[in-house]
Structures are given as structure tokens and as C-alpha cells.
Amino acid sequence: MAVTNASGVSLSLNDRMIAGLLSLCIGAFLVFGAGLANSAVLHDTAHDVRHSFGFPCH
Amino acid sequence: MIVKTLLAAICAGLIAGLFMTAAQELRVVPLILHAETYEGEPAPETPTAHEHSSRESRSLLQSLASALQPITPAYAHDGEAHEDGGIMFGLSRFSGTLMANLVTGAGFGLLLGGIGVLTGSPPTLRTGLTWGALGWLSVHMLPALGLPPELPGFPAADLGDRQTWWLITTALSALGLGLIALRPEIVAKGAGFVLLALPHIYGAPQPGDIASPVPAVLGAEFAVAALATTLAFWLVLGTVSGAINDRFLKTA
Numbered sequence: 091m092a093v094t095n096a097s098g099v100s101l102s103l104n105d106r107m108i109a110g111l112l113s114l115c116i117g118a119f120l121v122f123g124a125g126l127a128n129s130a131v132l133h134d135t136a137h138d139v140r141h142s143f144g145f146p147c148h
Numbered sequence: 149m150i151v152k153t154l155l156a157a158i159c160a161g162l163i164a165g166l167f168m169t170a171a172q173e174l175r176v177v178p179l180i181l182h183a184e185t186y187e188g189e190p191a192p193e194t195p196t197a198h199e200h201s202s203r204e205s206r207s208l209l210q211s212l213a214s215a216l217q218p219i220t221p222a223y224a225h226d227g228e229a230h231e232d233g234g235i236m237f238g239l240s241r242f243s244g245t246l247m248a249n250l251v252t253g254a255g256f257g258l259l260l261g262g263i264g265v266l267t268g269s270p271p272t273l274r275t276g277l278t279w280g281a282l283g284w285l286s287v288h289m290l291p292a293l294g295l296p297p298e299l300p301g302f303p304a305a306d307l308g309d310r311q312t313w314w315l316i317t318t319a320l321s322a323l324g325l326g327l328i329a330l331r332p333e334i335v336a337k338g339a340g341f342v343l344l345a346l347p348h349i350y351g352a353p354q355p356g357d358i359a360s361p362v363p364a365v366l367g368a369e370f371a372v373a374a375l376a377t378t379l380a381f382w383l384v385l386g387t388v389s390g391a392i393n394d395r396f397l398k399t400a
Contacts, residue, residue, distance in 0.1 A: 105149055105150060106265050106266070106268070107266070108150055109149070109150040109153040109154065109262075109265050110262045110263070110264075110265035110266035111262065111266070112150065112154065112262070113153065113154050113157055113258040113259070113261050113262035113265065114258070114259060114262035114263070114266070116154070116255075116258050117157070117254075117255045117256065117257070117258025117259035117260075117261075117262055118255070118259065119255070120251050120252070120254055120255030120258065121252060121255035121256060121259065122255075123251065123255075124248045124251040124252040124255065125252060125255075126311055126315075128307075130233040130234075131233065131234060131235070131236055132236070133233070134233045134234055134235050134236075134244070135235045135236045135239070135244040135247065135248055136244065136245075136248035136251075136252075137241075137244070137245075138172065138176070138177050138180055138241070138244075138245045138248075139172075139245055139248035139249050139252055140248075141176070141180055141297065141298065141299065141300065141370075141374070142172050142176040142177070142180070142297070142373075142374050142377060142378070143252060143288070143297075143374070143378055144288055144291065144292055144295070144296070144297035144298075144374055144375070144378065145311075145314070146295060146304070146307060146310035146311045146313075146314050147298065147307075148300075148304075148307060
């Protein structure tokens with residue numbers, strides 16, 4: 091069960107960069123939409139979530 | 149492979165979001181609802197004439213909003229023009245919260261996974277707790293030093309200023325903690341601490357008038373409850389991310 095850093099089969103550097111940047115972008119988009127976006131509908135839907143995650147809110 | 153990495157992060161985030169919803173319903177949401185019963189009342193310290201007139205227009209706006217919105221009048225915050233508010237797809241308040249938690253969870257999961265992949269040490273079952281704790285520190289605890297989690301009705305500075313400060317603080321904190329945790333050099337660790345301190349030396353935007361109709365005790369309880377639930381959320385997120393990575397992304 092030991093998890094080793096099997097570099098032979100690891101992602102190529104390029105793939106890692108793409109995967110990392112892609113997930114950063116999508117993640118930031120989702121968090122921004124739920125937590126910070128200045129839309130009344132989004133705000134009302136995520137209201138309790140924004141407060142409990144401590145996002146700055148109204 | 150790229151898709152697998154993304155899916156693993158999203159899965160972990162959805163699980164953590166589900167968990168977060170349950171945790172919120174226990175303590176945080178009841179406190180929010182309680183605070184909303186005070187919202188819109190005048191602050192006890194400053195019952196001036198001006199305050200009074202603005203309160204009257206507020207209550208008019210509130211009654212108008214509650215007439216227009218089928219959901220709940222609690223959403224009609226004072227002083228705010230709610231032209232097209234209301235919960236998406238006409239969902240109930242709880243469903244909206246659940247949905248937002250899932251989205252937020254997936255978002256933080258992807259951010260965590262993305263940073264893990266980019267730094268070359270994605271969360272494993274062993275390091276997941278640490279990753280989660282670092283995430284909580286940079287997204288919640290450190291920004292909360294300047295902008296504590298607020299209840300509805302609390303006095304606060306301009307929203308745009310606070311959001312900007314929050315975003316910058318979160319980014320600098322993550323960068324600083326990353327330097328401290330991942331780089332062995334003393335200089336890097338020192339620079340990390342400087343990055344952590346910078347936004348607090350600059351100072352968070354504070355409201356000019358801190359009078360509030362919401363009892364301070366509620367605020368204290370809420371701040372602790374919010375930080376505790378988000379800590380639990382991040383620990384779950386880190387651990388689940390690690391478990392999924394161990395199981396399905398051995399190659400990473």
C-alpha cells in the first residue's frame with residue numbers, strides 16, 4: 091500500500107501544468123461565482139454559505 | 149489524465165460540500181436566522197432623526213420585497229435594492245445552500261488539487277490533513293483576523309473594498325504558507341512570514357460606525373461556529389482529496 095513517487099509513470103511536466111492551471115481556473119471561477127459574484131440571484135442562493143464561509147457579504 | 153485529476157478534485161469537493169451543509173445546519177444557519185430577526189432594527193446607540201427616516205424607507209422596501217419574493221423576507225436586506233433577487237430556479241433556502249455548498253466545495257477542491265499538482269506534491273491520505281489545515285488558514289483564519297465572519301446586519305465597510313482585501317489576503321496567505329511549508333530555505337520561510345503579515349499591516353477595511361442591532365454575543369458565537377465548521381470542511385476536503393488521489397491517481 092506504500093505510495094511511492096513513481097516518476098516513471100508520472101504525468102509529464104506539461105500535462106501537470108495543464109491539469110494544475112485548468113483546475114485552478116475552474117476552481118477560482120466556481121468559488122468566485124458562489125462566494126463573491128455581485129449578482130442578486132447568486133447572492134440570495136448562496137446567502138447562508140457566503141456568511142458561514144466568511145466571504146465578505148453585503 | 150488531466151480529466152482524472154480534475155474529477156478527483158471535484159469529487160472530493162462535492163463530498164466536503166455535502167458534509168459542510170450538514171455541519172452548517174447544526175449551528176451556523178440557526179445563528180444566521182436568529183441574527184436576521186434583529187436585522188433592520190435600529191442600532192441601539194444612534195437613534196437619530198436621520199437614522200429614523202432611513203429606517204422607514206427600509207421597512208417600506210422590505211415589505212415590498214417580501215411581497216414580491218415567494219421565498220423568505222429574511223433575504224430582503226435593508227438598504228439594498230433587490231431588483232431581481234430570489235433563489236435560483238425557485239429552490240428552497242436549504243436547497244440553495246446545499247447547491248452553493250457543493251459548488252464552493254468543488255471550487256475549493258479544484259483549487260487545492262490544482263495547487264497540489266503544480267507544486268508537485270498533491271494531497272495524499274497522509275498529507276491531506278496538513279493540506280486542509282493550510283487551506284483553512286489561508287482562506288479563513290488569516291483573512292478572519294482582519295474581517296471576521298459577519299452575521300447579517302453587522303456593520304461593515306464597502307463591499308468592494310472588503311472583497312478586494314479578502315482576495316489579496318487569501319492569495320498572499322496561501323503564497324506565504326506555501327513558501328513556509330514547501331521551501332526548505334530560511335530566506336523563503338522568512339519571506340513567507342512577511343507575506344502573511346503584509347495585508348494585516350496594511351489593515352482591513354473597517355466600518356466607520358460599529359453600532360449594530362445584532363447582539364454581540366450572537367456575533368461571537370457565529371464567528372467561532374463559522375471558523376470551526378470551515379476548519380472541519382477543509383480537513384474533510386484535504387483528507388478525502390488525499391484518499392481519492394491515493395486510490396485513483398497513484399501516478400501523480
